[in-house]
Amino acid sequence: MKKIICTALLMAVILFLAVAAGSVEKETTDTHSLSILVYITGVTAGSPPYTALAEGATEFASENQNVTVKIYEAGFNQAQWEEQLTSLVATGEYDLVLGSNPSLPEICVSIGKKFPNQKFVITDAFMEGNPQIRTYLYNQYEQSLFLGYLAGLVTTSNMSHANKDLKIGFIAAQEYPLLNKHMVPGFLDGARMVNPNIEVDFRVIGNWFDANKAADLATSMKNAGVDVFAAIAGGASQGLFKVAKEQGAYIVFHNTNEYKSAPGYVVGSGSMEQKKLTKEILKDALGGNIEYGIASIVGAQEGYLRFIADDPAYTNNLPDSIRVKFDAFMEDIYKGKIAYTLPAL
Amino acid sequence: MMHFSIPILHSAVTIMTPLLLASMGGLFTELSGMLNIALEGLLLTGAFFSVVFTYFTGSMIAGTLLGIGCTMLLSAILASVTLNLKSNVFITGLAVNLFASGLTVVLSFALFANKGVVVFDNIRPLPLLGTPRLASIPILGDIFIGHSAFVYLSWLLLVICYFVLYRTPFGFRIRATGLHQEALSSLGMRPNAYRFASFLISGFTCGLGGAMLTLNLGAFVPNITAGKGWIALVVIFLGNKKPFGLFIAAFIFGLADAFSNYAQGALNIPSDFILAIPYVFTLLAMIGSSIYAKNKGAIES
Amino acid sequence: MLENKNKKVLPTLREGAGSLLIVLIALSAVIALSLILSKNPGKTLGYFFLGPLQSRYYFGNMLNSAIPLIFGGLGVSLAMQSGNFNLGGEGQIYGGALITTLCTIYFAPLGIVGALLALFAGASTAGALAGFSGFLRMKWNTSELITSFLISNAVLLVVNYLIAGPFLDPSTSLIATRKIPETFRLSALLPPSNLSTALFFALVAVITVHIYLYKTKSGYELRMTGLNSRFAKYGGINTKKFIVLPMFLSGFLYGLGGGFAIYGTYFASIKEFSAGMGWNGLAVALIAKNKPSAVIPAALFFAYIEAGARSAMLHSDVTFEIAAIVQSIVFFLISSEVLLTLFEKKRRPA
């Protein structure tokens, strides 16, 4: 009985405090400056697109005095994102929320209903028609396509760790629509432009952190004849680097320069120009030039996806014959000369 | 058959090693009468500190030893809270798991300003051991030769573990602690001293097992243990609380995991189902062994 | 009578003092961590302690995050009172929530009956998962602690597959099932926070479990089985039933927790939305020492620490994981008899 009374009292006190505190609303910030929230749907470390997003925003803020940036790492639990972002938006401290994740626009729609003045710019996502949201979708099919083409060249080559099996590998932390519908098919399509008989061995770790499992998977795939790998695996990618270094296998990496992670084995790195895009977005935002409600797809032609060919590792790791073919292919990609149909998401 | 089963078996040996190490320490606590569910947290602690100290000292051996030291320190805290403050070992065990998962991230944030992956470039890969002559033994050589020192160390420790438990006064007293602690206390020995020692041993083997997980990669990833401590607990039960039972149980799990890794490439089944194989397989093994035990056991109540 | 009352009050006071000490130690841990880790400890601390109470929004969310903890805490308490361990809360919440979501969509034409059926179906599925562990223990004495954990791990993966595969809502880029119809969503209590009327259902669940355990024959038999199963068997209680039933009810409550999370907060089964809820429910039950009435303050305390850490992370420069450290310290202390007996010199022999 005593306990119940105590509990009731405690709850009453907390309720009172809450109501009292809730009545003091925050005042809105000055409109001449720009306050940005970079909402990371995960953690920056080990995730190059997020790192680039955060760096781009911080650099922009250091270049412009009246811009402030708060980086918020939300962790991997999707279900908590909406709640967290709502609470951040609820502070009213941010003029603009910047994020990068396919599922963010949806969350922003429902948050936007509660806070109609809040603006969102989301990259790596696609949504049209919401007056609070501007999206940019990276053409990941395209990046996978050219990385796949390179993988195809390598697996059919006589490089020291390449074998006769027409097999390339793709290790993913978890399955999600963009991965299943753009990246893996793009990777395969690219490889088949080299040799239509190439197969992709696609395997899933189950989480973003079990690097040892990734290593075991990579070993198993190598035993199954895979000689070139791609990975979208977050921190668990470390396992793939280890296997490549120890057992000899090639890696083409998405989105970021990873030549140094397994020197001699990472034969190609794509680059997602997230930092560039971020700075451009913020420049527009500061100038008030963002058109909300619009969605664009950005790729190699627009300059937001790139293959990192200027790293010495690229030149050192690949024989001339392959580089000549691939450079020509990339030339066509940049010019938009390679024909493909973008699969629906 | 051979062409794919040998790599699976080879990989099973690697996968089972951290499980075997953690379960050996857990066996000591279990036999001393304490259910040690903190294995997961201890493994994680060992994983973090080993790689961090290897980075700072530049020596893998020094780093591993310091990492083991930190893990033993945590297990000593666990033991003293549990034994001296008479806390429920289940709660304190969960507390250690929670503490380890928080501490590793908080420290990596404080030390490296990074709470994701910490890659240590100066850490070389673990050397793989084995002489060509041994490796050339058909089948067995392919499966058991060419692993890192941790694997062979775990086998050596398993033999030591058996020897300590069944061939030394210390082992007899640890087992007596779990079986009938008054038998010790009435002769003037302190059962809690033996429990404390068991916790320290848990800390030692988990520190070593954790070190294997990160030194293997030269990097720390939060939550890199991915439930291995819990599986180690399952291994203890599945291994019927016998040292060599642990070996078989850990191998069963390693095999199931290695098979699931293989099966993802070979079978056209959704990956989630295949990832569930080790759990389902272990569950079936648990049920099987308990049916066996029940049929074997005395009717007497 | 008066003497009797004194006897009851004194231990309560002592226990209260013990709890106060634990809270004080936990608070000093927060202060210490902030001083070490934060460049601006004052600000960090301010947000840690007052953040959750700062606005209706934060406060509502804190209460909301306590709801699944209450259900989970009740579930674990029930199992533990009967002498069983349920380590499978993670899978049970997740599985229960998925079944509830799917059934709600499927039964939508039935109206409120459909909603009740869906909740029941989801909770029963979760109950069956836990009950199966109980069955294994009853039949072959397989450790339910281990099997419930293993089953849960397998179920998590299967549910992941179902959400991302056959039941994926193609119209959204979230990895989630379709949302339940608007009419079935519980109304919000403290908008814009996530708090919904699910809170009342949680309170009803606490009262129901309390009454069941302490005021009914079945609850009495369950507790007797847990306190001493040989005695219970000797007394003519069907102890086998009280291996399976409490595990089932435990899973059932976890499943209800999942169901109400869908009805009140998420409206769809989002991939891995329930990660951590099962473990936290277990933690709450342990703090509450398996007493249903104590589950509420325990869940609130747990939710408060998490909300505080989140608030400190949002507004200051510490990471969220300090919550885990503080919670673990509370854990370390909560069950130590010594703290309770600091205030009573004389101790009973074990």
Next chain:
Amino acid sequence: MELAVEMLNITKTYPENNLRANDGVDFVLRKGEILCLAGENGAGKTTLMKVLYGLEDHEEGTIKIRGNQENISSPMVANRLGIGMVHQHFMLVEDFTVAQNVLMGIEPRKHRISYDLKKAVTLVNEVIERHHFSIEADMVVRNLTVGQKQQVEIIKMLYRDVDILILDEPTSVLTEQEIESLFSTFRQLAKRGKSLILITHKLREIKAISDRVSVMRNGKMLGTYETDEVDERQISALMMGKSISFFIEHTKKDDESRPVIEGRKITVLRQGQERPLLNGLSFTAYSKEILGFAGVSGNGLGVLEAVLGGFIPTFDGKVLHNGKDITNIGTALLRKQGLAYVPSDRLHIGSSLKATVQENIIVGESGSFKKNGFLDQKRVTKHTNDLLQRYSAKATAQMPIGTLSGGNIQKVILAREIERYRDYIVFSEPTWGLDVASSQFVYEQIASLRDKGAAVILISSNLDEMLTIADRIIILYRGTRVASFSGDEARALSKEEIGEYMLGIRNQGDRGA
């Protein structure tokens, strides 16, 4: 005369119940003597000895060993001073061998670290042979009889070369023959200069073995006497403050007696062992009769109890209740069919120590306290208080039963079981550990049940108890029925003769019951 132990003005208070277990006790043990420390349950004997052995601390008083004042803070210290104690409950690891148990803590080593298991067996066998014990060092304790386990406990102390040996109720589970051989061991030990303290409340044993007897009551030492100079009546009077002897009237089975419980060729097997635990046991328990099952523990009494209680299944044979087959239907159904049963293990089976008294009272009967589907707490409390009063148990309904004394716990169990009895009731070791007054109370209850028409099955290894109240006695040896007597026949025999049946030396053949 040389003194082995002097304890002066020892005072020890248990804080939890503020009980002064020892109140200014003086105690002296001479070298080479056998001294019985006598007193009823709760007189403070065991506490005094635990103080001497370092298991309990004490607030006041001094202890001198062989004339030197010592601070005995732990059993380790006591061992070093040559004091050993054999506890009433065995402190043995069942899975270990005799040698491993005996040498716990002082194991012989090989190469300094490993346990020399062979040498351990040799060392312990030497001691066993020297003292003519009937066990071997490499036997696993689990497979030993109670008497043999007792020997292991004593060997443990002898090996440690103690010269002051404390034994807490050493004979409580032994047969006459085993007691006799134990006593001859004691005499030999005393002859070699060892000093022995026997805690006991059995008058006959005091007379048989001791040189002197110290009597305690209510935490106080009443005095120490040369055994030759006092008779049993005097000791008894000192122990109890008043003289009590059991008096139970025996009635002849009359024509109205009818069979209630029948056992037909009950056989219980243990897997992996050839010898059955119960071997074709047949019996009939009639109404208005107390049917006793006697035997040395380990010979099937416990198994019979478990079969009647529904805890273990039979392999073969039948149990009938009023002609209806109730074989292997399980405890819950047996309870429904009318089983009332006071188990031997009252702390682990007969009661739930953490539960309240009233929760203990209503077990199995909770269904009859329902109101609107809920338990009617008020009625439960009232019923409990009623019973507590009628059975004069010192307790309240709401307190955990674990806080009660052993006698009061047994009263609560008796109250519950007698209250629910319909036509038969099973008592197993009903007075184990109880003092004389409580035992008398139990016997009266049993007799009055019999007089009301109950079929009473009494399972007991206490031969005195059997002879006091049983109307008919069946003796079990190795799970087989070896003899049966009417109560009068049995009382006409000497205890030694009955003991020979219990030890399997004599066998009546099957005479039918």
